[in-house]
Structure formats: structure tokens, C-alpha cells
Amino acid sequence: MFKSAFISILGLPNAGKSTLLNAMLDEELVITNKKAQTTRHRIKGILNAPGLQLVFSDTPGIINDTAYLLQDQMMKAVKESVEDADVLLFVLDVKNPKAIEQLKEYAKLSETPIIVALNKVDLSDQELISQRITEVQSAFNTKDVFPVSALEKFNLESLVQRLEELAPEHPPYYDPEIISDENVRFLVTEMIREQMLSQFKKEIPYSAEVVIDEYEESEKIDRIRATVFLERDSQRIIVIGKGGQSIKKLGTEARKKIQAFLKKKVFLGLSIKIRKNWRKDEVQLKRFGYIKD
Ligand SMILES: Nc1nc2c(ncn2[C@@H]2O[C@H](COP(=O)(O)OP(=O)(O)OP(=O)(O)O)[C@@H](O)[C@H]2O)c(=O)[nH]1
Ligand SMILES: [Mg+2]
Structure with missing residues (x-):
């Protein structure tokens, strides 16, 4: 039995989406930077394991007030990636309290299962992390909240394991030898x-x-x-x-x-x-x- 899923990674600018994708793939596939709005396109990254293929889409950080046409197009890419996902992976900076409200809008767009990576826990403390987990669980109506550090590759195995559980039975969509379909x-x-x-x-x-x-x-x-x-x-x-x-x-x-x-x-x-x-x-x-x- 082979499992395959399309997983769209969503979050605010600078939450660590691209860093998380690279960490899960163990490759420097997509670019990351401390400046916001680093990612401009939807970019696929493919995790291949025995019996499993997870096709991630990294996406541009969500912004509410777009200032020019490029940003409008970036947000269009985010919306499209919501439409064809089997699972939505929300990435939230544990220290950013505004992220929950902004992401709720995107959660409403589809019935797709949501799992949440509460990122940058290396910069936080246990009290804040526990508080945020409770808030996120109730905001997105999901039990699947994973405190992680993309930078330090902390707790990523349990996140990937949960994604595997949620993945539908399906043959691989891409050649299992490749990590991206980008040229x-x-x-x-x-x-x-x-x-x-x-x-x-x-x-x-x-x-x-x-x-x-x-x-x-x-x-x-x-x-x-x-x-x-x-x-x-x-x-x-x-x-x-x-x-x-x-x-x-x-x-x-x-x-x-x-x-x-x-x-x-x-x-x-x-x-x-x-x-x-x-x-x-x-x-x-x-x-x-x-x-x-
Ligand atoms: N301390 C810490 N820093 C992190 C972590 N994950 C990402 N970062 C840093 O946060 C910054 C933003 O990371 P990116 O992966 O580029 O963020 P993004 O969500 O893809 O950002 P956009 O593409 O702009 O939407 C970079 O400087 C990363 O090194 C983490 O777990 N801990
Ligand atoms: Mg990015």
C-alpha cells in the first residue's frame, strides 16, 4: 500500500515555512531569509520515503494589505495551493499572537484537514508554548498541533508521521528520485x-x-x-x-x-x-x- 499526499504549507511572512520545508526534506531546496516575503512563488518540494510520497507546496507568506500587483499574484498562488491540497500545514511563529486570527480566514476556505506547526519554539518558553497550543487547537478545531523548531530540526519526525497517517492511499505522483519538479x-x-x-x-x-x-x-x-x-x-x-x-x-x-x-x-x-x-x-x-x- 503506497500513500501520497499534496500538502500546502501556509503562514504569515517569516513564520519559517521555507526553513521547515528544507528541514523536512533535509535539502537546501527553497530560499530562506530573515526579511519578510522571501518566497514569491508556490514551489513544490517532494519527500520520498518507503511507501510514501509527500508533495509539499511552499507558498508566499500571507499578507492582508497588498500594495502592488506582484503581491496580489503572490496571494493568488496561496489561494490556489489551498484548493488542491489533501492537507493544509499551517506554520505559526509561536511568538506572534496575530497569526491565529489571520490564518483563520484561510482555514475557512476549505474543508481540508489542518495540521499546525508551532514554529521557533527554540526562542520560546514552555508556558507560552502550552498557552499557544490551547489557543491554536480551539481556533482551528484540530488536535494536531506540533511545537517544532525548523531551524534546529526539533520534533519534525512526529509532524511527518502525522502527515503520513493523514495521507490517502495513492501511487506516487512524481518520480520518487526527484525532490522537486521545479527546473x-x-x-x-x-x-x-x-x-x-x-x-x-x-x-x-x-x-x-x-x-x-x-x-x-x-x-x-x-x-x-x-x-x-x-x-x-x-x-x-x-x-x-x-x-x-x-x-x-x-x-x-x-x-x-x-x-x-x-x-x-x-x-x-x-x-x-x-x-x-x-x-x-x-x-x-x-x-x-x-x-x-
Ligand atoms: N530561531 C528560529 N528561527 C527560525 C526557525 N525557523 C525559521 N527561522 C528563521 O526565520 C526566518 C524566516 O524563515 P523563512 O523560512 O524564510 O520564513 P518563511 O515563512 O518562508 O517566510 P516568507 O517566505 O517570507 O513568507 C529565517 O531567518 C529563518 O532562519 C526556528 O525554528 N527557530
Ligand atoms: Mg518562504
């Missing part, structure tokens, strides 16, 4: 964006989108050329930095990540282009893949 090009753009998030302040990472122009694979080395799109000329000056130092660091650090992921040598060439206000521009968002025809 390598997309994952590479994400790794470049992750370095932008770590390296640059304020608006710059939010104004950045990365596109692969050329990807030439060979036995020993992959040669990749990518463009970083920004919104303003002033941002270009910062990203390039004095004597090109900043863009050099961006390229070097991103290349290290990509090499570690691909387990292969990589050449990475970066250039910069400006697309004014692309986050509000429907045509650009279509080109960048946020709006599907």
Missing part, C-alpha cells in the same frame, strides 16, 4: 535572489527579479548568464558598488550556493537592467512568470 534554472534564479536578500538593504531585494539568459551545461562546468532586473537607476549604482565590488560579491556568493546545490562547478555571469516599477506592471509580471495566460 534548475528557476532554482538558480532563487539562489541569486537569496544572496540579494542577504547582501542588500531595504527596497533593493524587493525590487529585484532574476532571469536566466543562457544556461550551457557541460560535463565539468555549467555556464550561466543571468540578468538582475531592478526598478531604479539609483539601485543599479548600489548593486554594482564601488569599483564593482558589490556585484562581484553577489556573483561569488551566489555561485558558491549554486555549486553546492548542483554539486558541480559553475561559471556565473551577472548583468543588470532596469524595469521601472515592474512589480506594478502586468506585462512585466507576465514576462517574469507571475501571471499565467
Whole structure:
């Protein structure tokens, strides 16, 4: 008997959804960062075990007041992932009391079973954790609340075990050898964006989108050329930095990540282009893949 399930991971920005997915998969598949709204797309990550396949969807953090079309599209991706899930996995930062109210709206959208990961317990104490468990159980009408630390990989086994119990009998949906159906090009753009998030302040990472122009694979080395799109000329000056130092660091650090992921040598060439206000521009968002025809 084989079990397979689609599980959508939902939560507010910065709750630790992507960190939790990586921890369950034991892979650095999706990017994570201390800045909110790191994840922009729904991204699948697949956990394969004997007799079991759990197909997780990592999703962008839920925001109520969207400020531009990109965020509207991000919330659309969240709603879609609710519709086709067998189980909803809510991730709540144990220290954020507002999360429960905001997530209740999403719980109402479907009849799908909900299980809750109360994350970042490493930063909390037993009293707060117990209090939160009671609140969450009653808010979502579920007994399945798991205090976890995605960062320290604490208590993840019992969470996965419960997901296995809830999974319907079904043959695997994907080849059990793969951990994602995302193509390598997309994952590479994400790794470049992750370095932008770590390296640059304020608006710059939010104004950045990365596109692969050329990807030439060979036995020993992959040669990749990518463009970083920004919104303003002033941002270009910062990203390039004095004597090109900043863009050099961006390229070097991103290349290290990509090499570690691909387990292969990589050449990475970066250039910069400006697309004014692309986050509000429907045509650009279509080109960048946020709006599907
Ligand atoms: N201390 C602690 N930090 C955590 C834990 N889980 C995640 N974090 C940190 O919280 C920050 C946000 O983590 P992400 O996984 O990017 O959060 P997310 O929910 O995917 O965020 P968005 O994609 O922006 O919605 C990162 O700095 C993580 O290292 C945890 O269990 N404990
Ligand atoms: Mg994320």
C-alpha cells in the first residue's frame, strides 16, 4: 500500500515555512531569509520515503494589505495551493499572537484537514508554548498541533508521521528520485535572489527579479548568464558598488550556493537592467512568470 499526499504549507511572512520545508526534506531546496516575503512563488518540494510520497507546496507568506500587483499574484498562488491540497500545514511563529486570527480566514476556505506547526519554539518558553497550543487547537478545531523548531530540526519526525497517517492511499505522483519538479534554472534564479536578500538593504531585494539568459551545461562546468532586473537607476549604482565590488560579491556568493546545490562547478555571469516599477506592471509580471495566460 503506497500513500501520497499534496500538502500546502501556509503562514504569515517569516513564520519559517521555507526553513521547515528544507528541514523536512533535509535539502537546501527553497530560499530562506530573515526579511519578510522571501518566497514569491508556490514551489513544490517532494519527500520520498518507503511507501510514501509527500508533495509539499511552499507558498508566499500571507499578507492582508497588498500594495502592488506582484503581491496580489503572490496571494493568488496561496489561494490556489489551498484548493488542491489533501492537507493544509499551517506554520505559526509561536511568538506572534496575530497569526491565529489571520490564518483563520484561510482555514475557512476549505474543508481540508489542518495540521499546525508551532514554529521557533527554540526562542520560546514552555508556558507560552502550552498557552499557544490551547489557543491554536480551539481556533482551528484540530488536535494536531506540533511545537517544532525548523531551524534546529526539533520534533519534525512526529509532524511527518502525522502527515503520513493523514495521507490517502495513492501511487506516487512524481518520480520518487526527484525532490522537486521545479527546473534548475528557476532554482538558480532563487539562489541569486537569496544572496540579494542577504547582501542588500531595504527596497533593493524587493525590487529585484532574476532571469536566466543562457544556461550551457557541460560535463565539468555549467555556464550561466543571468540578468538582475531592478526598478531604479539609483539601485543599479548600489548593486554594482564601488569599483564593482558589490556585484562581484553577489556573483561569488551566489555561485558558491549554486555549486553546492548542483554539486558541480559553475561559471556565473551577472548583468543588470532596469524595469521601472515592474512589480506594478502586468506585462512585466507576465514576462517574469507571475501571471499565467
Ligand atoms: N530561531 C528560529 N528561527 C527560525 C526557525 N525557523 C525559521 N527561522 C528563521 O526565520 C526566518 C524566516 O524563515 P523563512 O523560512 O524564510 O520564513 P518563511 O515563512 O518562508 O517566510 P516568507 O517566505 O517570507 O513568507 C529565517 O531567518 C529563518 O532562519 C526556528 O525554528 N527557530
Ligand atoms: Mg518562504
